[in-house]
Amino acid sequence: MRTSLQRDAAKLQPFSRFVLLWLGQTASGMGSHLNGFGLGVWTYEHTKSTSLYSLIALASFAPGVLVAPLLGGVVDRHDLRKVMMLGHAGGAVCTVLIALLLQLDRLSVGALLALVAGGAAFNSIQLPAFAKATTVMVAPEQLPRANGLMQLGLALGSIVAPLLSGTLLPAIGVTGLLAIDVGTALLSLGVLQGLRGSALPREAASPVKASLGRRALQDAAVGWRFIRERPGLVGLQVLLTLMSFNLGIIQVLVTPLVMSFADVRALGAVMTAGGLGMLAGSLVMLAWGGTRRRVWTVLGFVWLQGLFLGLGALRASPWVVGAGAFGVLFTLPVIMGCNQTLWQRKVPTGLQGRVFAVHSALSGVAIPIAYLLSGPLADHVFEPLMAAGAPWASALGPWVGGAGPGRGIALLLLLLGLATLLLVAACTLLPGIRRVEQVLPDAPTDPLPGPTP
Incomplete structure (x- = not known):
C-alpha cells in the first residue's frame, strides 16, 4: 500500500x-x-x-x-x-x-x-x-x-x-x-x-567485468572524454573553473581586506551585502531565466563579475567593498543557473551523471587550490609589494586606493578581475564557445516520469 x-x-x-x-x-x-x-x-x-x-x-x-x-x-x-x-x-x-x-x-x-x-x-x-x-x-x-x-x-x-x-x-x-x-x-x-x-x-545495464574501482575510473574517463571532445564545453569549463578560483580567493581574503581599514561591524555589513546579492541574483534567475542563447548570459555575467571584483578593490571603503561583494554574488546564481541549463540541454540523459560529476569536480578543485594559495600570495607577494614605501606602491597605489595594509590584497583582487575580463573577451572571440548552443545538438528529451501504483 x-x-x-x-x-x-x-x-x-x-x-x-x-x-x-x-x-x-x-x-x-x-x-x-x-x-x-x-x-x-x-x-x-x-x-x-x-x-x-x-x-x-x-x-x-x-x-x-x-x-x-x-x-x-x-x-x-x-x-x-x-x-x-x-x-x-x-x-x-x-x-x-x-x-x-x-x-x-x-x-x-x-x-x-x-x-x-x-x-x-x-x-x-x-x-x-x-x-x-x-x-x-x-x-x-x-x-x-x-x-x-x-x-x-x-x-x-x-x-x-x-x-x-x-x-x-x-x-x-x-x-x-x-x-x-x-x-x-x-x-x-x-x-x-x-x-x-x-x-x-538510466543507462541500459551491460555486463560488468571490471572491478568496482576500475569501473568508477572508467566512468570518470567517459565524463571527461565527453567534455574534452567538445571545445565549447571545454571553454565553459575553463571559465567556470576560473570563477571558482576567484570565489575561493575572495572567501579567504575578504576578512583581512576589510579588517585592514574597518571593524568587525563593517565586515558583517559587507558579508550581508554579499548574501543579499546572492539572494537577489537567485530571484532574478528564477523570474527571468536568462537569454534564449544561455551562453551569452553566462559570458555577460562572468564579465560583470570580473568588473565587480575589480570595483571592490578600488577603495579602502566598506561601501565600495560591499558594493563589489553584492555584485560578485549577484552574478553567481545567474551564471550557474544558465550554465546548468545549457549543459542539461546538450548532454544526453544517459551520460549526465558522469558528465555533471566531472564538470562539478573540475570547477570545485579550484576552490581548495585558492584556499592554499591565497595566504602565501597575500602575505609574501602582494602585501609586501604594496607596503608603504615599497618601490611599486607609488605607481600602483592610485589604482587600489593607496598603499599600506590590505592594499596588496586589493591589488590581487583587481588583477583577478582584469584576468576575468580578458578571459571572457577571449571566449567571445572563439566561435566554438560563443556558438556552442548552435554547434552542439540538443540531447534527446526523455519522457517525464509518471506515478506508479
Missing part, C-alpha cells in the same frame, strides 16, 4: 513534483550547513587550533572533488530516487555516529575527520543526481525556472544557515545542530519516498 504522502505526490504535475523534491533537498542542505557550522565552532572552542579547524573544513569539501567524479556512473545506471536516498541516509548515519561519540566523550580527532569526510562523500552524490533529476522531471522550457529554484536554495542555505547557527548554537549546543541535520535528512528521505514513481531514465 502507498502512504497518503505518496498518493498526494502522485497527483502533482511534474513541476510541482520537482518543487517538492527541491524543498526536501533545500531543507537537507540547510541542515548540512548547520552541522558544518556547529562542528567547526565546537572544534575550535575545544582545541583552539586553527589548523584543525581548517582540516575539518577540508574534510567536508574534499570528497566533493575527489569522490564525486567516481560516482557519476552510479547516478546514470541506477534509480535516481534510490541513489539520492542512499546519499541522505549515509550522511545521516555519519552524523548520528558523530553525535553518539560526542555524547560518550569518545570523539577523537581522527574519528571526527573520518566521519565528516564520510558524510561529505555520501552527500557529494546529490549534486549530479539532483541536476539529472531536474532534467528528467522538468520540461525543457521550464529548466531555467527549475535551475533558478536550485540557486535560490543554495542562496538560502548560505544566508539563513549562519544566522540560525549563531542563534541556535548557544541554546541547543552542537548536539542539537547535529539532531537538526539528521531531522532534515529524514525529511528529505520522506519526500523522496513520497515521490516514488516510475524508474527514471
